[in-house]
Amino acid sequence: MSFKHNRITELFNIEYPLIQAGMIWASGWKLASAVSNAGGLGIIGAGSMYPEILKEHIQKCKKATSQPFAVNVPMLYPDIEKIMDIIIDEGVKIVFTSAGNPKTWTSHLQSHGIKVVHVVSSVKFAVKSQEAGVDAIVAEGFEAGGHNGRDETTTFTLIPMVREKIDIPLIAAGGIGNGKGMFAAMVLGADAVQVGSRFVATPEASSHQNFKDMVVKAREGDTVLTLKELAPVRLLKNKFFEDVQELYTKSPSKEDLTSLLGRARAKKGMYEGDLEEGELEIGQISGLINEIKPAAEIVKEMISEFEETKIACQQF
Known part of the structure; x- marks a missing residue:
């Protein structure tokens, strides 16, 4: 299956429009590099790392994969200046920001050649993020794990509403863990999907x-x-x-x-x-997650199921 002309694969220079979420206590260099090596975009979750620990994970990830990977940074992080300096110094090319105002760091990161993606949970903040100049947006529904939006808007309601209001690439997140969900999100207007919970149940996740x-x-x-x-x-x-x-x-x-x-x-x-x-x-x-399996297998299965679903839908 080729996603050659997909806006997210072109933006990040990856094979599949499948992003691994930067989850705290789960998304270390092992998981990020495994997903990137499988054709998706792996993300190191900086939210649970001291600056020097993040630096170590970035350096190990660079050794483990020659493919693009990203770092997720919650902007409420107390040492965010140190975190951003490390990201720039280590040559990370993609940053996902969350939990804060995207205007704060977007232009600074972009001035160093870094693509910036901001995570939102509402149409209002999606529009504000586009106005702030981010390169893409993750719109996350309240099915997602971890910290969430107060409006409790579901993913498949949020995605088409956001799509109507923004022009930049859109990544759907929340409640997506297989190829059918990926296909559905992209039919509703997403250019890619971000998957978190499914990648927790992998040997590579750093969680217990x-x-x-x-x-x-x-x-x-x-x-x-x-x-x-x-x-x-x-x-x-x-x-x-x-x-x-x-x-x-x-x-x-x-x-x-x-x-x-x-x-x-x-x-x-x-x-x-x-x-x-x-x-x-x-x-x-998590109700659909029945086994722990390698991240590369998850990527392969999701893309295969995506293609099978696409073919099946063409028969209607």
């Missing part, structure tokens, strides 16, 4: 095996969007989640919720494997 196993066991309804007063986040149900629900029965303040959340709760769950007290961020698509 306990977390991966729980993702595979998850079924419909096992994830819930919660903590909206702080920053909406989709979590697997566990003891910590039940503690949050119990606190909600007492009409908690933001301070109460912040106290319960504490520090490093996501690291405890996803990276250290504490399935009781940790925060376990994953998307609704």
Whole structure:
């Protein structure tokens, strides 16, 4: 299958319009390089890395693949200036930004020859991102794992609405984990898809095996969007989640919720494997994830299923 004239494959110089999300505690150099070597775009998730750790991951990724890869940077990161300096110094050519104003870093990064993609969860912020001059946009529906949009707009509602309002390349994210979902998103106007949760269940993901196993066991309804007063986040149900629900029965303040959340709760769950007290961020698509398999196999299967679906739809 050739995607030669696809706007995203041309923008990033990759084979397939398939992007691996830059998930905290999962997206290290092993996963990013595996996806890039398979023809997609791998992303290193800087959100859970100190600057020197990110530098190490970028250098290892450059040794592991000759293909393009990206770094995802949440703009709320406290050491963002150091992070951006490392990205520029190490010659990274693609940056995905999120959780902040795209105007802050876009022109600076582009002045160093870097393509900038901003992640949004609404039409309003998609338009603002285009006005800020980004090269492409990820529009993420609330099915996605991790931190999410407050409007709770689903991916397949969000994508066509965003497509109507912007002209630049559009990447769909949230609830996409197979070739059929990829095809559907692109029919609705996306130029590519970004996949997160499916790549958690891979040997290359840096997240803990306990977390991966729980993702595979998850079924419909096992994830819930919660903590909206702080920053909406989709979590697997566990003891910590039940503690949050119990606190909600007492009409908690933001301070109460912040106290319960504490520090490093996501690291405890996803990276250290504490399935009781940790925060376990994953998307609704986890209900369709039934096994752990190499990232390259996932890419191959998604592209194959995409092609089969396209052929099948031509028969209608």
